[in-house]
Amino acid sequence: MTTAQAVRAMLLLMPRLVGRAKRMPIPAALRGLDLAPRHLALLAYLQYEGPLTVSQLADRLEVAPTTISLMVGDLSRHGVLTREEDDADRRRxxxxxxxxxxAAIAEWLSGNASAWTEVLAALTPAERATIVATMRAYEAVLEKHAGT
Known part of the structure; x- marks a missing residue:
């Protein structure tokens, strides 16, 4: 496959992938919360990594801590998230x-996680690393071009 053929295939594939991800049904407990993709990423980190500080979430999501604080505050007001003092540092x-x-968040995330698990399990560790690196590089180049 040439580079031009691969680019064409990806340009046709990406909108379908995004469309399918957007059509994944939001569990009843989460409907009406006006959740955006950024909320999904935050919830995914908490689901798969467990409780984190605002700073840790900001580092992982590569956004300012104030952005995370606003998101956490909004989701906390709806009862989706809890915020507790860190016993090691009461300021955090x-x-x-x-x-x-x-359960609702696990259900919502499970569709994407199951699909990725099925696809990536069939690959070698090196192939999986290549896919992740490629997706990160694509994101970085999009960000670079968005700034110009």
């Missing part, structure tokens, strides 16, 4: 998924 807050929403 540990953010976690509220128990009442844990």
């Amino acid at each position: 807050r540990i953010v976690a998924i509220a128990p009442d929403f844990a």
